[in-house]
Amino acid sequence: MKRIEAVNDFVVKFANINGSGSASANELFAKSFMRMGIPVSPRNIFPSNIQGLPTWYEVRVTEKGHLGRRGGVDLMVAMNPQTWNSDLEEIEPGGYLFYDNTRSIPASRFRDNINVIGMPLTEICNSTYTDARERQLFKNIIYVGALSAMMDIDPEAIAELIGEQYRGKEKLLKPNLNALQMGRNYAQEKLTGQLGLKARRADAVGDRIFIDGNSAAALGCVYGGATVCAWYPLTPSSSLAEAFQRYCSRLRVDKETGRNKFAIVQAEDELASIGMVVGAGWNGARAFTATSGPGISLMQEFIGLAYFAEVPATIIDVQRGGPSTGMPTRTQQSDVLCCAYASHGDTKHVLLFPEDPAECFEFAAAALDLADRLQTPVFVMSDLDIGMNQRLCRPLQWDDSRAHDRGKVMIREELEAGCEFGRYLDVDGDGITYRTYPGTHSTRGSYFTRGTTKDRYARYSEQGPDYIDNVQRLLKKFETAKSLVPRPVLTPSRRPARFGVIHYGSTGPAMHEALEALAEMNVHVNALRVRAFPFQDEIAEFVAAHSKVFVIEQNRDAQLKSLLVNEAGIGPANLISLLHYDGTPITARFITREISQIAAALNVRPIKKDKAA
Amino acid sequence: MTYLAKPRLHHPALPVNKLGYTRRDYEGKVSTLCAGCGHDSISAAIIQACWELDLEPHRLAKLSGIGCSSKTPDYFLGNSHGFNAVHGRMPSVATGANLANRDLVYLGVSGDGDSASIGIGQFAHVMRRGLNMTYIVENNGVYGLTKGQFSATADRGSKSKRGAVNADSPIDLVSLALQLGATFVARSFSGDKRQLVPLIKAALAHRGAALIDVISPCVAFNNHAGSTKSYDYVREHNTAVNRLDFWPSRDAITVNYGEGEAIDVLQHDGSVLRLCKTHAEYDPTERLAAMDLIARHQAKGELLTGLLYLDPGAEDLHQHLNTVAVPLNSLGTADLCPGSQILERINASLR
Numbered sequence: 001m002k003r004i005e006a007v008n009d010f011v012v013k014f015a016n017i018n019g020s021g022s023a024s025a026n027e028l029f030a031k032s033f034m035r036m037g038i039p040v041s042p043r044n045i046f047p048s049n050i051q052g053l054p055t056w057y058e059v060r061v062t063e064k065g066h067l068g069r070r071g072g073v074d075l076m077v078a079m080n081p082q083t084w085n086s087d088l089e090e091i092e093p094g095g096y097l098f099y100d101n102t103r104s105i106p107a108s109r110f111r112d113n114i115n116v117i118g119m120p121l122t123e124i125c126n127s128t129y130t131d132a133r134e135r136q137l138f139k140n141i142i143y144v145g146a147l148s149a150m151m152d153i154d155p156e157a158i159a160e161l162i163g164e165q166y167r168g169k170e171k172l173l174k175p176n177l178n179a180l181q182m183g184r185n186y187a188q189e190k191l192t193g194q195l196g197l198k199a200r201r202a203d204a205v206g207d208r209i210f211i212d213g214n215s216a217a218a219l220g221c222v223y224g225g226a227t228v229c230a231w232y233p234l235t236p237s238s239s240l241a242e243a244f245q246r247y248c249s250r251l252r253v254d255k256e257t258g259r260n261k262f263a264i265v266q267a268e269d270e271l272a273s274i275g276m277v278v279g280a281g282w283n284g285a286r287a288f289t290a291t292s293g294p295g296i297s298l299m300q301e302f303i304g305l306a307y308f309a310e311v312p313a314t315i316i317d318v319q320r321g322g323p324s325t326g327m328p329t330r331t332q333q334s335d336v337l338c339c340a341y342a343s344h345g346d347t348k349h350v351l352l353f354p355e356d357p358a359e360c361f362e363f364a365a366a367a368l369d370l371a372d373r374l375q376t377p378v379f380v381m382s383d384l385d386i387g388m389n390q391r392l393c394r395p396l397q398w399d400d401s402r403a404h405d406r407g408k409v410m411i412r413e414e415l416e417a418g419c420e421f422g423r424y425l426d427v428d429g430d431g432i433t434y435r436t437y438p439g440t441h442s443t444r445g446s447y448f449t450r451g452t453t454k455d456r457y458a459r460y461s462e463q464g465p466d467y468i469d470n471v472q473r474l475l476k477k478f479e480t481a482k483s484l485v486p487r488p489v490l491t492p493s494r495r496p497a498r499f500g501v502i503h504y505g506s507t508g509p510a511m512h513e514a515l516e517a518l519a520e521m522n523v524h525v526n527a528l529r530v531r532a533f534p535f536q537d538e539i540a541e542f543v544a545a546h547s548k549v550f551v552i553e554q555n556r557d558a559q560l561k562s563l564l565v566n567e568a569g570i571g572p573a574n575l576i577s578l579l580h581y582d583g584t585p586i587t588a589r590f591i592t593r594e595i596s597q598i599a600a601a602l603n604v605r606p607i608k609k610d611k612a613a
Numbered sequence: 614m615t616y617l618a619k620p621r622l623h624h625p626a627l628p629v630n631k632l633g634y635t636r637r638d639y640e641g642k643v644s645t646l647c648a649g650c651g652h653d654s655i656s657a658a659i660i661q662a663c664w665e666l667d668l669e670p671h672r673l674a675k676l677s678g679i680g681c682s683s684k685t686p687d688y689f690l691g692n693s694h695g696f697n698a699v700h701g702r703m704p705s706v707a708t709g710a711n712l713a714n715r716d717l718v719y720l721g722v723s724g725d726g727d728s729a730s731i732g733i734g735q736f737a738h739v740m741r742r743g744l745n746m747t748y749i750v751e752n753n754g755v756y757g758l759t760k761g762q763f764s765a766t767a768d769r770g771s772k773s774k775r776g777a778v779n780a781d782s783p784i785d786l787v788s789l790a791l792q793l794g795a796t797f798v799a800r801s802f803s804g805d806k807r808q809l810v811p812l813i814k815a816a817l818a819h820r821g822a823a824l825i826d827v828i829s830p831c832v833a834f835n836n837h838a839g840s841t842k843s844y845d846y847v848r849e850h851n852t853a854v855n856r857l858d859f860w861p862s863r864d865a866i867t868v869n870y871g872e873g874e875a876i877d878v879l880q881h882d883g884s885v886l887r888l889c890k891t892h893a894e895y896d897p898t899e900r901l902a903a904m905d906l907i908a909r910h911q912a913k914g915e916l917l918t919g920l921l922y923l924d925p926g927a928e929d930l931h932q933h934l935n936t937v938a939v940p941l942n943s944l945g946t947a948d949l950c951p952g953s954q955i956l957e958r959i960n961a962s963l964r
Contacts, residue, residue: 034964035753110910180926202683219959225949227941230705251951261944263712265930268738272705275698275735279709282696283674283717284744284942301699326767398953404947437942438694439711439717446671450697548862571734 002094003115004194008038008063010074012147012197016140017080019051025140026057026470027390028161032148033061034392035157037202040613041067041509043389048235048328049233054083061197063204065066068510069354071587075197077143084109096195098147103128117194119186120144128182132539138179138556145183152197155184162415213386214290216357217316218243218397220364221288222251225313225404228287229264230276236384240290241266252254259526270295274302274313281312282449284437285403286368288314293322293335296342303377303430304343305451307474310424310433312371312407315339316364316380318387321583330583331384333505334555339379340533340563346471348567349379350481351533356386358393359531366486372407374481375435383554385506385585392493410434415444423447423458424470431477480533485532488539493524499599500546502539506585507552514586514595521592523599525550530560535568543570548602550595552578554586622844631667639664641691647682650752650805651829651844652682656689658806659749660721662813663690673718674710678703678732680726681758682751700730704739707746708930715931718817719746726756728763729784736786740822742792745929747816747823750786751803753831756841761834762959772839785911787921790824790914791904796927797823798903800918801828802847811857812920818859818884828916829905852910854895854919855888888920897923 004010012029016022023044025205030042041060047053060070075096091097093113101118112114121142125135137174148158159177169579194417195361218240221229240558241264241436248262267273273289278288291299296317306313319335321327339351352363360382367378408428410421415436421444422432455466491512503511508529515527528542543549543564551561558577564570578594580586627635639660644653656768663673668694679700686695698706702814723861728736728750754767763771766786767779789823790798797819797862801809809827816823828847836843878886878898888897896902903922910917937944 069743207960207964209960211963219956223950223956225944225946227944227949228709230709251955252949254937257937259937260935261935261937261941261948262834263931263936263941265708265712265742265934267736272735272738273704274706275702276709276712277703278698279696279711280713280942281709282706283710285713285714287713302702305699372918396956398950398956399855400953404950431665437714439672442671443692446694448695449695451699452697477785516700548724 001113001115003196004074004075004092004094004096007198007200008061008202010061010197011070011072012059012061012075013073013087013090014057014059014077015080016055016057017082018046018053019047020140021137022055022079022140023057024165025144026059026293028158028165029144029147030059031161032153032158033041033199034205035160036154036199037394038063038199039065039067039208041069041391043069043385045584046329054080055336059142061199062400063202065204065392066174066513066588068507068513069585069587072591075195077147079143085099088114090200096197096292098143102266114287115194117191119143119191124182124186128589135382138175141176141179142183145180146191147196148180148189149184150191151199153199154201205392207395208392210276210390210392211357212239212388212390213354213357213360213382214240214318214388215243215382216396217290217364217382217387218247220361221368223361223398224286224365224368226286226288226368227262228276228280229262229283229289230267230273230287231264231289231291232267232270232273233383234292234295236320236388237290237292237295237316239388240316240318244271259311270298271302273297274315275311276310276317278302278306280304281371282438284409286312286314286372288316288364288368290318292314292318292320293338296335296338300343300575303349304345304347306337306377307343307347307349308345308451309449310375311449312375313377314364314367314371314380316367316382319381319383327583329384331506331585332554332581332583333381333383333507334559334581336381336559337562339381342377348478348534350376350485352378352380353504353531354380354382354487355505355529356393359394360386361396367492369405370481371486372476373405373484374432375407375475381505383506408432408434410436410440410445412440415441416509421445422456422593424454424473425456426473426476430480431473431475432480462568482534482536485534487536488531489529490542491527493526494519495524496584497524497526499525499528499595500542500545500549501525501552501595502530502542502549502560502564503527503552509555510588510591511552511588514591518595521596523596525595533567535564535565539564540568543574546574548576549574550576550578550598552580552586552591554580556581623720628844630664632669634664634670636660636664638692639670639690641689642687644688646681647833649832650681651753651831652685652689653829653897654803654806654807655751655827655829656685656750658809658813660689661806661810662817665810666790666814666817668718668817673720675708675720676703676710678727680724680756682722683727685751686722701727701730701944703727704735704744704748705907706733708739708742708744711746711930711941712936713742715745716940719744720817721746721748723748723750723767724764725750725752725754725786726764726888728960729786733784737789738791740790740795740824741850743796743821743927743929743933745820745822745823745931747819749813750824750826751829752786752826752842753829753835754840755831755835757831757834768841771838772843774834774837777802785907786824787826788904788907790822791907791922792902795824796821796920796924798822798828798915799920800828802828802851802918803832804844804848805851805918808853808856808918810857814859815857815884815886815920818882819880819923819927820882821929823926824898829898839944847916850915852915852917854892854917854921855897856891857920858887860885860887865894878923886920886923897921900924
């Protein structure tokens, strides 16, 4: 039978039971490739549960550096009897199944077009360990050892990683190394030549780092100067607030006094967490909350208040599958419209779309600046795929000459000198007005903040002209935001292209891989990665320059397309939506297939090899 | 009416406080509430208390939710920043504001609909967190701004102006606050300025969550026969446990209070509360005793007023969070940003 033979380019998927201690062993496996200079892109596929339900860890080994999900599995490590049948189905023809053959499994439960590798893991553990917990935990390390031997992974690389993991816990180090060696020995004796997937030392990782988007965004908040964080636990955003706590404990404690230069409150709900952010922002502290779709739903009223009363607020939305409780542990880009127009009444909000952890870091810090500069809520639209998975990305960078932009704040000396203060008075013509922090001056600069209509001097008003003056200025401010938010990134095709593609957020890695695959099929497209709302003019210009533009999204209702039509004056007839929304991360295979098929159908002339699609 | 400016002129002989301010300097815009509204009496008591405390008006931030009561911060302390937030959510805004700048004094004004109905969740959590703020509930048992619906503090059996009888159990915010860990709990009556002004002064000086539930009759919708929050009803059923006097710091005690049985309670900041007890057995530092006495009076249909509970050694949220002594909003880039060298070290640990 045909065997998949591959070096540094394959997908391994581990099927485990959650709570069984597999996560750290699987991560060890993934990282060992990186120590050999081979990029990997791992993904956790986990249930909304703590113990006993199926969980998967998918590792894409990719010397070419394709960090999106590929689709398909070359080697399934099937450790969960509950999901045996569906796990087997996922294996590519000619692929491999690695399983525990301590108990014999009838032949009918296998597939005949896959290669089966059995290893008596339970038997080995039971004969080596007496403690039930050890039997379970070391089973994971033993299979990692066996796989590493079969794949020619450098044993030094793994030993080094284990050493780092158990630094200072020497008692645990030795048994783990022993278990690893036990797995290696068995594979070297009994399983040689059975696996055609190999690792070969490369130099393709460079100086990149391996971090999840939530940790990176939390670091961005530390560097961006956030001092107040209010949050409510919600998958997949909780680890962001927890990472902020962790980094602050290391980086933000005053050395002399031992006291904290930050305040983190786990609120009673999302209504309170956004309320605290708004209160802190009003009072001149940089504040943020991290949440997901259900939290955004609850925050709507306060977001409207912050928009209308013009209070800075940074909201990091780590999107998951909606609506309602939806798919709490699966990824989507389905909060775009809900955030862009959050609240009743006419509102528009600034959105930033990070592509990877490095941009999560940059955009979180940028959002804090933008919120202060624009005096309005700013959303960082991350998602579960970026937020909760470790991803290779460029190192995080900070320019030490950069100062936090606190925006237009009138200070005591200016008030004392007689500067005119009108809280909603547009003196610079950019729609952004001056504010004062409470407590600034004994007789000047105080004002009353409210969600009701007011005039330019913050006085309550029910007059139509005052209302219109105010909301028109808010539109002007939104126009100003265009010049401040990150610009889109163009990836031009190497050949002239009739078609364009617009994508955003976590679709990036799969998109870039698809562009290469499409080019090989002689389908050439220019790609524009939108990084923010409001949309700059160059986005509409990009659409105008192509006969058709694909808009790729991870939601059912083509939310970004709606926003492009609504807000960038783009005709819907020019846009073709490609939508992937089953909760799994979008793949290059999906994008390539869809675009190539539609492009072929749209080309009136038969596609010739020398013609650009 | 708020566009009508009050005349700035005042009598040259008006008394001034230590800061040289007259009582007029603590006023705000002209109230737009109904004539005779209990809430206006509370605003007057706040003005009096702040003036007597020699508080700099701009060092106090006043926050509220939505409703008649929540409009009142516009009618006092015109040189303070104010925040009229969303319905029932003033506590969270106050929490964030307080975290941003611990040096200001925070005064929240809310109503019974705002705190006991829509906002009961945030009311509960701000009490249990020990936020350093004074939380005044202007409690009239009725929705005024939407014209006379019952609120969650309306007593069972009380009648609305249209004749409807309330069948639901009332929420007693004072009992709730005690159970949730508030460290200063008082109840008063808008028509009793002598009791209310010292209570507000003591609450403003208290470090921790200070609740004053002020029964404040609604002249438009809840001041009729059959209402249990009317002026007449409250005057008839009010039982005060103590009379209070307050000195901002220990040194200031020069007056010999004398009458009745009195005890001094020293607060964290050195301020002293002198309680003249009308109930001989009442000790306001006993949480359980307070809860018990309140419940007993409630059963008799009586409203227990005065300083009901005080924890003189209270801690506030900033202490729990171990924050630095300076306001967080005063920290700059150099204080907050760890810099590129540390980031490079973090990068190295992620390879």
